[in-house]
Amino acid sequence: MRRPLVVLIGVVSLIAFGVPCLAGQSKTVSGLAVGETTPSFPVLAVTGPHKGKEVCYVCEFIGAPTIFAFFRQTGDEMASVVKELNELARRNKDIRVVAIIIEGQESQPWLEKFAQEHSITIPLTVLRNGKDDIAMKVYKLNANINNTILMSVKREVAANLVNVNAENFKMLTNALSKVLDQKVE
Amino acid sequence: MIVRTLIARSSLLIWVIAWSSLVSSAQNGGAEPNRESRYPLITSEELKRLIDSKATQDIVIVDTQPREYFADAHIPGAVNLPYTDRIKPPVNLPRTKTLVLYCPCQNEEESTEMAIQLEKLGYSKLKLLRGGIPRWRELKYPTAKISTGKNPSE
Numbered sequence: 001m002r003r004p005l006v007v008l009i010g011v012v013s014l015i016a017f018g019v020p021c022l023a024g025q026s027k028t029v030s031g032l033a034v035g036e037t038t039p040s041f042p043v044l045a046v047t048g049p050h051k052g053k054e055v056c057y058v059c060e061f062i063g064a065p066t067i068f069a070f071f072r073q074t075g076d077e078m079a080s081v082v083k084e085l086n087e088l089a090r091r092n093k094d095i096r097v098v099a100i101i102i103e104g105q106e107s108q109p110w111l112e113k114f115a116q117e118h119s120i121t122i123p124l125t126v127l128r129n130g131k132d133d134i135a136m137k138v139y140k141l142n143a144n145i146n147n148t149i150l151m152s153v154k155r156e157v158a159a160n161l162v163n164v165n166a167e168n169f170k171m172l173t174n175a176l177s178k179v180l181d182q183k184v185e
Numbered sequence: 186m187i188v189r190t191l192i193a194r195s196s197l198l199i200w201v202i203a204w205s206s207l208v209s210s211a212q213n214g215g216a217e218p219n220r221e222s223r224y225p226l227i228t229s230e231e232l233k234r235l236i237d238s239k240a241t242q243d244i245v246i247v248d249t250q251p252r253e254y255f256a257d258a259h260i261p262g263a264v265n266l267p268y269t270d271r272i273k274p275p276v277n278l279p280r281t282k283t284l285v286l287y288c289p290c291q292n293e294e295e296s297t298e299m300a301i302q303l304e305k306l307g308y309s310k311l312k313l314l315r316g317g318i319p320r321w322r323e324l325k326y327p328t329a330k331i332s333t334g335k336n337p338s339e
Contacts, residue, residue, distance in 0.1 A: 039251040059290030134253045
């Protein structure tokens with residue numbers, strides 16, 4: 001008599017707690033949601049025409065289709081995605097791309113060397129105060145995620161992707177094609 | 186002979202004008218000299234002089250940064266009206282004073298957009314801070330901090 005009751009409680013518990021946990025694991029959240037406005041935020045430019053200066057790329061790019069790629073830290077994985085982004089920007093002159101490294105100012109020498117060695121032309125920037133920077137809160141960034149890629153058009157988030165890498169980069173070009181309503185290679 | 190003298194004098198005049206514009210741009214603290222703006226510009230140096238001489242009674246300094254950035258650092262005496270593509274009235278800013286708007290942009294993009302909206306809401310005395318807060322910081326002028334932002338639109 002008691003056995004079916006125990007089984008029933010087990011099944012109900014699994015549905016109530018297990019399923020949401022599994023769903024939560026598969027969906028990693030970081031960055032502003034689609035439809036939200038992109039607030040202006042200053043970064044420290046490590047490369048590009050504003051090298052060494054505080055710049056607001058949201059302001060500079062105004063309403064142009066823009067990719068803001070936030071990376072947790074420098075390294076091989078970040079490097080491979082930045083190279084892909086650089087190529088994307090080279091092929092599609094209408095879009096603006098900026099890479100922002102969360103780990104902060106200590107990554108500057110690495111970024112300068114990397115940009116020089118690989119002819120990276122998209123601006124590489126850092127958050128002045130690392131993961132304590134106000135941008136982390138304003139952009140709702142999760143500091144534990146490798147990267148958060150936001151695409152915006154007319155200062156509105158049109159796509160939000162996380163943990164992009166060289167292998168799944170196609171999902172970024174697909175999302176961009178959808179956002180721009182044109183094929184992006 | 187007269188023609189030659191006239192040509193010589195006008196060339197001299199052109200050189201004088203060109204030289205004085207160069208000098209004035211250098212005095213402008215390295216900021217881009219003759220960038221076109223829809224609204225009159227005021228430099229950080231001019232604004233600092235007004236603040237220092239306590240001559241700000243006829244102006245309101247309006248900061249268009251997101252609230253969090255305003256709380257962290259803003260020009261002393263400024264009020265926060267965060268950038269939006271549609272300002273919702275009522276706006277609690279005086280129409281009788283000159284509004285000096287600034288943004289975190291190098292080329293006043295956001296403050297220009299906000300000024301356009303304010304103009305549509307009946308504000309006619311509008312000025313923009315040339316180079317925004319980045320220029321102010323570059324000059325190492327003081328900034329103020331608060332724990333909660335004053336928001337005139339609320």
